[in-house]
Amino acid sequence: MYWAWFDALFMGAFFIAGNAGHLPEMAAVLTFFVGALVYASVFLAEEKARKVLEGKTALGVIGALGVAGSILFIVSGVTFSWPLLLAGGTFSGLFMGFLGLCWGGVYCKQGTKSTIQYLAGGFAMAIVLDVPLLFMIPIASSLSFAIMPIASSVLFVLADSSLKGYASPVSAKPEGEKPATFISRYLGVSASILAALCLIMAGFGYLQHLVSFSLAEINGGVIIQAIRGVVAVGSFAFLSAMPARSSVLYRVGLLAIIAGFAVMAFLFGTDLFWIAGAIIISGYTVFDILKWAVFSSIANGQSKDSLKTIAVMRIADAVFYIVGALVAILLGASPEGTAFSAQESTVVGYLMVIAVVLLLSSEDIWGLFMWRKAVSAGGQHIDLASCSEKWGLTQRESDILVYLVAGRTKPWIAENLVISENTVGTHVRHIYQKAGVHGRQELLDCLLNSQSPESREE
Template sequence: MRQAWRCMRSPCVGRFPCAVSVRTVVDSGYQSARADAGRRAKGRVSAILATTGSRERKEGSMRVVREFRLESLLFAAFFSTLPLYSPNLVMFNDLFPASGEVMPWFVNAMMLSAVVTGLFVAVASLRSGGAVFVGFPAVSAAAAFYVGGFVLFALALAVPGFGVGVVAFVAGLAVAVGVVPLCLAWGTYFSALDMRQALFSLAVLVGMGSLAELLLSAVSMQVGLVAFALLLVLGVLLPLWKALRGELSRTVRDAAEGEAFVSDPLASELVASVDGAVGLLSSARRMASVLAMPLVGLLMFGFLMGVRKFMLFDLIYVEALGGIVAAVVVLPLSLAEMRCPLLPLVYQVVLPLFALALVVLNSFPVGTGPQWLAASVSYVFYGVIGILALASLCAMAHAREFSAPLIYGLVVAAFALVSLAGIWCGSLPLFAYQQGGPVLLVLSTAYFALLVGVPLVAAWRREVALPVDDACAPVEGVGVLQERCERLSREGGLSPRESEILAYLGRGHGIAYVAKTLVISESTVRTHVKSIYRKLGVSSREELLQRVDEG
């Protein structure tokens, strides 16, 4: 042993096998001891969680139902009249003979103006936070433009010679100027919900809105106009009331003061130092890194809804029926007792399996039962995609990494752009062949391949390059573990977001899991983790787990 010790202290230690052997043994023993300590701490934490996990998940499901806000039912009225969702305009095509002349002016002006308005709001929100766009003056003016624009649109359709082109164009501009702030107001309202709450609420509300849309397309002109006008007014009441009370602008300001929207210091310097366009692109890239698949799905949904209107038995528009069935499919997901984060499970397991089933059905010859079933069920599939994407956006706003006006300004602009592209493509000869079925099949299959391929690539990367994360460890903890984390948070002076992340780290979860669960970027989680380590005086995950275990 003395000989070995002398070899370790010798300047030529690297030349002698005995020295290398002893150093290797010492280093490996130290690393092994640290790893064993971490595993023991993690094992004791897991033992605590094992007795409480099932009860927590049941309580979480009940909480989602119990905290559903009845006032949010008014969103169903707003959704059923939202003109950016092109199936909502089908009623006017069916009821008015003059729609062929009026509709292009109205739709083109509205969609293009919505793109410009959404981008303007997003750029302005980078600098000011966007509270002004959800204040009472802005929301009340938006409601007036929104309702007034639809009144002009109805007059252009119903009154012969009422300045068809000019009036329809002005109506489209007015509706666009009104609909963007109203979307921001509703989005800010729903930013109080976490992922499961948003998914449950939106499934209920989108299902009800799709049912209202289906009924509107099946009634007479007079009844349809009266019902649409009533829904139009109901859809703006809650944003007006919340804006009048100052709740919406206060939500945006509190989020800006409580948590920086750009948590990465490098990104903060970038946004502060560059012009609006570059800052907007930077924010869009960071948003895409968090919710790439939901955002792509939402845009695909908007494009396909704009391209094709498909009727079932020449009686029912499948878009509306698909929204109803999609809501029924999503509801159990929002209430299911799961040990894994919801979004990764849906986008890595549920939707890829759904997509593979549609690929198989689409492989049958045209006109056969399976192929017809695939064409109908695909609307359900994209309805599910749309609801999941909207809930993901609410969860992103809830996480406060980005401001709600920035999120919804960008998304409204992008959705209006792809919807307009879909409407334009629907008039091309390429899409006229078999009602665009072959082209849409190619696009849908490409998206299905993306859904299947992304999880496979992610799994391969984890296997060969990344440490395995505890993807299916318990999601929530109460009792002893929660008390320990809260006590450590108070002792270290952690912020609310850092305390939330500490609770996940204390249960043994990794950075990727925390980012997926809280719907924030991994770089933001790393920034918070460094701050947690510094405040608690630890330098590794093993030391942190030991602190949690010791209480």
């Protein structure tokens, strides 16, 4: 329900008048701005924010505000009233912010596993909800989307309590620590990952201005949404069937974003502009899953305060989407093309290349998925996930096992996971005890023996 409502916001489904102008895009910008303030409240008034996230009545009110905001969008689109639009953006932003944090707790509860199960599944289900509503008459469709906020709130409140909520902070925020140091060491978010997220979301804002909120009609607009739906469903199916190959899907998604912007420069002002939009939207659909998978893993395994880690991601999302959208508006970007359209899209494409390089060159991001893959040692493939399950290792112990097999030292592991060296030593001892060995070499021998043909036959 939450993501279907999100889709409606970007499709301009609340604005049924054919000449709404910039109102639909301003609705999205206002919603994201208020959402960013909600995410910031986690840092400025954490206790109050947590009370809202944990209160059933409060979440019911937030859902109702989301409905009210959606209806105000519908009315503002008919009356062209900016005050109503502002009120709608405020109410919708409160819903987007608080329910986004609520569902974020579900997504990061078990790291990448819960992300694939609930987030990728949520994207796929959103398409299932979107399709029939888009074939209804405009007013019926917009009103149907408008009630989704309260439905999302009710679903969250009724969900199993074991699936919800954020763990309490492991330790208090260090006093006097610089923000950059706090984000990297306390929240576990590296500068390269955060910078890449900001650049890609700025590109997303620019793209949405051209594809979803353009004042010029785009041929193939419906096809773009259909392709996005196919990618969402296909990604969920792929990740569910082959989670160990997730990095393949993510790399393809990132390359699709770059390829789409490269093609876009040649398609401005043509009937084929939708092709570039479809390629980029497909890439962004995959990137959305990657983004949540990365930050969910960080929140679940490295962060000392999972709620603030997710809040940092959402702040970057919102702020840089707004930056990209406003830049596109100020430049007068249009699918019909302007004197500098090709140059603009090329610059955005270069920024996406920089973002992807930052991601793919970061040990942090692929290290988050290493525990799910087989590694090679002594000419043999070792399925660490199976060994971890067989020995009953915890998630943290599974993470450290990967680094041990890779030959990393305890100080390196401690720095990378943002924990003390003594804590690493404790986890290593537990791994040895559960595996029935006394040292790293015995552990490697045990892993190799467990993958031998004789062992598999047994």
